[in-house]
Every structure is written in structure tokens, then in C-alpha cells.
Amino acid sequence: MANPSFMNGVPELLILRALEPGEMYGYELVQAIRLKTNQAIRLGEGVVYPALHALESEGMLKSRRKLVNGRTRVYYALTRKGEKHLAGLVRHWQHITEAVSLAIGGTAHAAITL
Amino acid sequence: MANPSFMNGVPELLILRALEPGEMYGYELVQAIRLKTNQAIRLGEGVVYPALHALESEGMLKSRRKLVNGRTRVYYALTRKGEKHLAGLVRHWQHITEAVSLAIGGTAHAAITL
DNA sequence: ACGCCATACCTTTAGGCGCAAGGTATCAAT
DNA sequence: ATTGATACCTTGCGCCTAAAGGTATGGCGT
Numbered sequence: 001m002a003n004p005s006f007m008n009g010v011p012e013l014l015i016l017r018a019l020e021p022g023e024m025y026g027y028e029l030v031q032a033i034r035l036k037t038n039q040a041i042r043l044g045e046g047v048v049y050p051a052l053h054a055l056e057s058e059g060m061l062k063s064r065r066k067l068v069n070g071r072t073r074v075y076y077a078l079t080r081k082g083e084k085h086l087a088g089l090v091r092h093w094q095h096i097t098e099a100v101s102l103a104i105g106g107t108a109h110a111a112i113t114l
Numbered sequence: 115m116a117n118p119s120f121m122n123g124v125p126e127l128l129i130l131r132a133l134e135p136g137e138m139y140g141y142e143l144v145q146a147i148r149l150k151t152n153q154a155i156r157l158g159e160g161v162v163y164p165a166l167h168a169l170e171s172e173g174m175l176k177s178r179r180k181l182v183n184g185r186t187r188v189y190y191a192l193t194r195k196g197e198k199h200l201a202g203l204v205r206h207w208q209h210i211t212e213a214v215s216l217a218i219g220g221t222a223h224a225a226i227t228l
Numbered sequence: 229a230c231g232c233c234a235t236a237c238c239t240t241t242a243g244g245c246g247c248a249a250g251g252t253a254t255c256a257a258t
Numbered sequence: 259a260t261t262g263a264t265a266c267c268t269t270g271c272g273c274c275t276a277a278a279g280g281t282a283t284g285g286c287g288t
Binding site for chain 1: 245
């Protein structure tokens with residue numbers, strides 16, 4: 001209770017969103033999300049890899065292995081189901097954040113246009 | 115993984131914020147938060163009461179019992195520690211939501227000043 | 229007088245999820 | 259040869275939400 005992270009669902013949202021433009025591999029995702037959020041959010045690998053596996057098993061992502069420089073990379077890409085799921089997540093995220101902003105009387109947030 | 119609620123820490127934040135203007139009792143808080151968020155967020159009593167107890171035991175809230183119409187009400191008020199904690203929570207909340215907006219807004223305009 | 233709903237408090241339980249920590253292996257550079 | 263970066267992964271703890279159920283009083287209509 002003392003230190004809430006406000007991070008429930010955020011990794012899933014950020015991962016799916018990061019994959020929208022095209023496939024990426026896990027290690028790449030970790031860096032990409034860090035950059036996209038101006039270092040504000042740093043997802044550890046212990047968050048990203050389990051999330052990727054869970055999302056794949058739910059049919060949100062599909063993966064393919066690729067050999068690059070003698071190393072194996074597992075690239076993940078959105079499925080159609082994953083795209084729809086992402087759209088719902090974004091709506092839900094906006095709904096919640098707007099409600100909280102309203103309640104705490106804070107200033108409105110930047111509008112997000114997809 | 116399938117249905118994240120994005121609610122981590124939100125009950126705590128909303129409860130503390132609702133108590134800023136003055137003391138309230140649990141049942142009242144449930145309604146107040148529902149109204150303040152335009153029905154968007156409905157915290158059940160099973161969320162609010164444990165949260166109140168936890169926050170009190172952490173010194174964020176203090177309570178006093180009051181008899182009204184033959185019923186006992188437990189009023190909760192912010193302590194100085196609770197006020198500071200709330201301020202930190204609000205900052206943290208804004209930090210996270212801005213970072214996420216930035217990341218998922220990506221291509222769109224997200225003028226955010228830290 | 230009776231039943232029902234709203235008020236008002238509370239606990240238990242289950243489940244999900246983030247995250248730190250630790251583990252394996254390859255490649256490049258010192 | 260040892261370090262650091264790349265790249266994958268799992269385990270286990272701990273926290274929190276939320277559903278469900280539990281107790282009791284007051285007010286309402288019939």
C-alpha cells in the first residue's frame with residue numbers, strides 16, 4: 001500500500017503499442033520503451049519476457065525465430081486479435097486516466113490520436 | 115494478463131484525495147468517488163475498507179468514531195504524513211500517465227512538460 | 229407487524245501482476 | 259582471459275484489487 005507503482009497493465013499496453021509499427025524482439029523492446037517514454041518507464045526483462053510469452057499464448061502476438069550474427073532473436077508481431085485488443089486497452093487507459101484526472105482535479109492530459 | 119484494470123494504486127490515490135477537503139466515513143467515500151469520477155470508477159467496499167485500515171496503520175490517516183442517528187460512523191482524516199504522501203502520489207501519477215501518453219501517442223502530438 | 233432496502237461497518241479468499249534476482253550463452257573488445 | 263554488451267529465460271516474493279459473504283441498524287411501505 002505504501003508504494004503503488006500505478007503500473008498495472010502498463011507493460012502490456014506499452015509492449016503492444018510498440019509492436020504496432022512492426023515486429024521487434026524482446027531485448028529491443030526493453031530499449032524502445034525506455035526511449036519512447038523519455039527514460040520515465042524502464043521495464044525490466046523480467047517483465048517483458050513473461051509478458052511476451054503470455055500475450056503470445058493468448059493469441060495477441062505471433063513470433064518467429066531469426067538468426068542474426070550467430071545469435072538467435074525471437075521477433076514478435078501483433079496478430080489481428082492483438083491489434084483489436086490494443087485498441088480496447090488504449091480506450092480503457094484513456095477512460096481511467098480521464099476519470100482519475102477529473103477526480104484529483106488535475107489538469108487534463110494530452111489528447112491521444114491514433 | 116487479458117484484462118488489466120490499470121487500477122494499481124488508484125484506490126489509494128482517490129481515497130486520499132477525496133479526504134483532502136475534510137474527513138469522511140467509508141460508506142460516504144464509496145459514493146463520493148463514484149460521483150467525482152462521473153461513475154467511471156466504482157470502488158467496492160471490499161476495496162475501500164481494507165485500504166482505509168492499511169492507510170491508518172501506516173499513519174496516513176487518523177480515525178474517530180461518531181454516533182449519527184444511532185449508527186456508528188468511522189470518520190477518516192488525513193494526517194500531515196498523509197498529505198505529503200498524497201502529494202507524492204499525485205506527482206507520481208502524473209509522471210506515469212504523461213510517460214504512457216508520450217509512448218502511445220507517439221506519432222501524435224504530446225506536448226508534455228516535465 | 230412484517231419484509232425489504234439503504235445505510236454502515238467488516239473479513240476472507242482468490243487471483244493477477246510487477247519486479248527483483250538469478251541463470252545460460254554468444255560475441256566483441258581489452 | 260576477463261569484461262561488458264547482447265539476447266534469451268525462470269523463479270519467487272509481495273502487493274493489491276475485487277468478488278463474495280457476513281453483521282447490524284434505521285426507515286419505508288403495506
